[in-house]
Each structure stands twice: as C-alpha cells, then as structure tokens.
Amino acid sequence: MKAMLYERFGAMPEIVEVPDPAPPEDGVVVKVTATGLCRSDWHGWMGHDSDIRLPHVPGHEFAGEIVAVGRGIRGFAVGERVTVPFVSGCGHCFECRSGNAQVCEAQFQPGFTHWGSFTEYVALDYADHNLVKLPETVSDATAASLGCRFATAFRAVVDQGRLKGGEWLAVHGCGGVGLSAIMIGKALGANVVAIDITGDKLALARELGASVTLNSTEIDDLPSAVKDATGGGAHVSVDALGHPSTCSHSILNLRRRGRHVQVGLLLADHATPPIPMARVIAHELEIYGSHGMQSWRYDAMLSMIAAGTLEPQKLIGRHISLAEAVPALTQMDRFAEQGITIIDRFA
Template sequence: MKAVVIENFAESPKIMQVSDPTPNSDGVVIKVEATGVCRSDWHAWMGHDLDIVLPHVPGHEFAGIVEAVGKNVRGFKVGDRVTSPFISACGNCSDCDSGNHQVCASQTQPGFTHWGSFAEFVAIDHADVNLISLPEEMAFTTAASLGCRFATSFRAVVDQGNVSAGQWVSVHGCGGVGLSAIMIATALGANVIAVDLSDEALKLATSFGAVATINANQVDDVVEAIHEITKGGVHVSLDALGHPITAVNSVKSLRRLGRHIQVGLLLAEQSTPPIPMDRVVAHELMILGSHGMQAYRYDAMLNMILSGKLAPEKLLGRCISLEESISALTSLERKSSPGVTVITQF
C-alpha cells in the first residue's frame, strides 16, 4: 500500500510503498476513504509521543470501508462503512468494565502505538468494541473528523464539562477541536466566547454560534476581557489548543465553582503550565482532562448530527492528497488553514 512514512522525527516524511496490514483475530483492516490532519499528528512527527517506533505511519482520525475481518469479529463484515475513536480499547479491563474505554490501560492508538491512517489501509484492534457503523447519508470526509476532534470535543463539553443552557463557556483556540466545541456548546444552549489569534478563525467561530470573540493579539488581557463580558467569569472553559498560555488563561477565565477542561495536548517542554492552584483552591475550581470518547457514546453524537442540531461537515476546510499531506503536517505549527484538513486522495 501507499503510505506517508516518518523515518526520522522532525524530518520530512516520504511517500512509500509498504506492506499491507493484516487484521488480528479480533480486529479489522479498513480501506481509508478519508483521514484528517491533526495537531496530534504533528506531535507524533516531532517525536513528542514516546510510544512511537520508527519507521512510522501517522494518522488517527479516519473513516472508510472494512477490507478484512479477523476470525473472532462478530459485529462487522467486509464492506461495512465505519469509523472508530482514536483510542482502541481492549474491552476487558477494569476501566473498560466501568465504561471508561477512553482511559483503557491496554489501549492501542493508530498513528501512535502502531501504523496509522495516512495510508491506503489501517488496522484496528478489538473491532467489536471500537468500530462505529456510519449512516449511509454521512460522507466519509465528515465522518473522518469525528474520531478525534469532534468526538473529543463532544465528550469534553457534554460529559466532562456538563454544559447546560444559559451557561457561559469560553473556548481557547479555534482550530478543529475548538470550533467543534463551540458548535456543540451552542447546540446545548450555552453562550460561547471564542478566543484565538486569527480573525479568520474567529469569524468561523461566530458562524458556529459564538456570541462573542476575542482576538488575543488585540486585547491587553484575555482573562479580564472574558470576566468583563460575563460579569464574573465563565462556568466552563476549554483549552482546545494545548499551550501553557491558553491553559492558564482558561483556568483564570472561570467564575467560582467553574470547570476547566484540558482538551489540547500539552507535551514536551509545554507539559507543565503554571496553573494558579491558589485560585483553584480558593474558588473551588475543577480541572478535568478529556481524552477522546468511547465508541458506545457515539450514538448520542450521531443522533444530534442526523437531527441537524450538529453539523460537523461545516468544519471541513481543505481536501488534499496523500502527497500534499506531508506539507500540511510539517507546517502545522507555523501555519494552519481554518477548519479541518482532510486527506481524500490516496
């Protein structure tokens, strides 16, 4: 198969012909029809994830058609249209037994623990636990955004943030994760403040329901601006970027008893932001992580999509080829296009 291969961290990957994957007894191989280019893929390319063994194929948010099925798979067959969370849970451990597949200690992750979806085919373990059947009316390009950014945002807003109608929510970073969170929180009836450095991204945020926007380059103090708009701070705040500045601003944006949700990855030298724990204690704030979403929770999200309350297809930006993905991946930290970039040509 054709794939993007990282031979050395932080050096330009190459398009190569490599062996096709084969399914484990409880897994499947999926023919990739669309796969997103995500900031997490950039972290993988940089070598920030210690699980990665070179040479490596990145990519973890995808949708496609089941190509081959392991002998123990019962719920899926060749030809099925599917997607999957970026975390493949084992389905048998105490975390999985409690319903928390997203923190399974035995998890695998395509694009991290094994070769991912910047390729014609990708393998997924424990298929009966981790695959989601796609509605026929949902395009693969739309579905590709669900496995990481949109699903992660859904769980962050709905399950971790417990956002409800009338609450104030701030979203720091208006990339794919942030725009998804804005759309979802708005659908729940929240009042969302979007924060970013790009006027173009903030314009998109407004179109997805943000009632106020803040360009962090154009105000003296982001936190002060949020407290002024909300008359006391937000109920829930998300760092959707993953940077010490946005993480700290998110915590400081909260009103008393507020909830900070860390969605963006903080890795390498950015892994220890100076969180103001004195404020956390005095205001009884909650700091929560959000790491993907369980496959069984997709029904709630898909139902909102099919009803028209959520429209992840509006997040789509560029559709590119596998060859073009190399430039998109390696330049991601320096420049990014509004919306989600999806590989659709292999």
C-alpha cells in the same frame, strides 16, 4: 499499498509502497476513504509522543470500509462503513469494563501505538469493542472529522464540562477542537466566547455560533476581558490549543465553582505548566482532562448530527491528496489551516 512514512522524528515524510496489512484475529482491515490531518499528528512527527516506534505511518482520525475480518470478529462484516475513536480500548481491563475505554490501561491508538491511516489500508485491533458503524447520512469526510477533534470536543463539553443551556462557555483556540466545541456549545443552548490570535478564525467562530470573539493579541488582561463579556466569568472553559498561557487563562477566566477542561496537548517543554492553584482552591474550581471519547458514546453524537442539531461538515476546510499531506503535516506549527483538512485521495 501507498503510505506516508517517516523514519526519523522531524525528517521529511515520504510516500512509499508498504505491504498490505492482514487482519488480527480480534481485528479488521479497513480501506481508508477519508482521514483527517490533525496537530496531534504533527506532535507525533516531531517526537513529542513516546508511544511511537520508528519507522512510522501517522494518521488517527478516519473512516472507511471493512475489507477483511479476523476469525474472532462477531459484530462486523466486510463491506460495512466504519470509524473508530482515536483512543481505542482493549475491552478487558477495569476501565473498559466500566465503560471508559478512553483511558484504557492497554489502549490502542492508530497513528501512535500502531501504524495509522495516512495510507490506503489500516489494520485495527479489538474491533468488536471499538468500531462504530456509520449511518448512510454521514459522509466519509464528515465521519473522518469526528474521530479525534469533534468527538473529543463533544466529550469535553458534554460529559466532562457538563455544559447546560444558558451557561457561558469560553473556548481558547479556534482550531479543529475549538471550533467543534463552539458548535457543540451553541447546540446545547449555551453562550460562547471564542478566543484566538487570528481574525479569520474568529470570524469563522462567530459564523459557527460564538456570541463574543476576543483576539488575545489585542488584550492585556484576557481573563478579565472574558469575565466582563460573560458577566462574571465562564461556567465552563476549554483549552483547545494546549499552551501554558491558554491553560492558565482558561482557569483564571472561570466564575466561582466553574469547570476547566484541558483538551489541547501540553507536551515537550510545555508538559508541566504552572497552575493558579490558589484560585482553584478559593473559588472551588473543577479541573478536568478530556482524552477522546468512548465508542458507545458515538450514538449520542451521531443522533444530533442526523437531526441536524450538529453540522460537523461545516468544519471541513481543504480536501487534499496523500502527497499534498506531506507539506501540510510538516507546516502545522504555523497554524495556517482554517477548519479541518481531509485527505481523501490516495492514488
């Protein structure tokens, strides 16, 4: 089968032939029909993720059809269309048994701990615990866009942020996660402030439901600007980019007793950003991390999609081939893409 593979961090990936995978006893093999290109894949290629062992095939948000099942599989069959959370649980540890596979002690991450979906076929462990069956109304491309950015934003806004109708949500960074958060916030009946550094992304954010858009390159005191726009500060603020400045701004633009949710990865030189802890204490702010979403929570998200309340397909930008994904991956630090790029041609 064809796969995108790199043998050294930062080295140009190549499209090569690799052996077809066999299903693990507790797993399946999925024929990949669509897979998203995410900034997390770029971080992995750069060597910012310690879980990756070389040589490596990236890709962690995808949809496809089961073509083989292991002997221990009970809940899924060949021919079923599925997706899977990018953080998958073992099904046995305390966190998995408590319903929190997104922080599993022995988590399985296609594209990071194992070879991923930038290929024609991918093998998945712990399938009964992690696979999500797809309704016919959800296309392969839409399903692929859910696996990381949209599902992560859903949990961040709905479960971690506990956003309510009528509240203000601030979203820092209008990439895939940020635009997803904006759409979800709007669907919940909240008012949304979108912050980014480019006008085209802010225009798209407004189309998707943002009430206010702010270009941070044009504002000296961003937290004050958010507080002015929201009449006192955001109730919930999401750092969807992952940078010391966006993290700090997201906390500082909260109103008293507000909730900050960190979604964007802070890696390498940015791994330990300064936090305005005096403000956190004095204003009784809440700070949360958000790391993917459990497979059992997909039903709530898929129900909103089926009802038309959420339309993640609007976030899809380009459709590209596996070969075209090589330059797209290596240039992701330029932040040029609008929306979610989907790989859906593998020949």
